Amino acid sequence: MRTSTTTHICPVCGYDELHEPPRNRTGGASLEICPSCGFQFGVTDDDKGLTYDDYRLQWIESGMKWSSKGKKPRKDWNAQTQLGSLALSASLKRVRGRPPRVFLKPN
Ligand SMILES: [Zn+2]
Numbered sequence: 001m002r003t004s005t006t007t008h009i010c011p012v013c014g015y016d017e018l019h020e021p022p023r024n025r026t027g028g029a030s031l032e033i034c035p036s037c038g039f040q041f042g043v044t045d046d047d048k049g050l051t052y053d054d055y056r057l058q059w060i061e062s063g064m065k066w067s068s069k070g071k072k073p074r075k076d077w078n079a080q081t082q083l084g085s086l087a088l089s090a091s092l093k094r095v096r097g098r099p100p101r102v103f104l105k106p107n
Pocket residue numbers: 010011012013014015034035036037038039
């Protein structure tokens with residue numbers, strides 16, 4: 001029997017204790033809600049049409065608040081540290097899931 005202790009990084013906010021990869025190998029979404037930023041994989045992106053970048057920007061602009069009411073953040077939780085480690089992970093190409101899509105909006 002396999003115990004699931006592997007955790008995954010949220011590609012939106014860098015939270016590193018997601019239970020499932022946001023996207024599996026075939027691109028299927030986990031439907032897991034990130035307790036940190038509140039992004040739901042397969043819903044916020046597929047149904048609401050927000051990209052990781054869009055949502056991250058909204059989250060940062062709204063003050064980077066912990067999203068989950070049922071789950072408490074770690075004592076040392078710090079949104080900025082988390083985003084910093086996401087940037088580092090991204091530069092090391094370790095963030096799983098689809099690469100962020102960039103839309104150029106005309107002025
Ligand atoms: Zn997140």
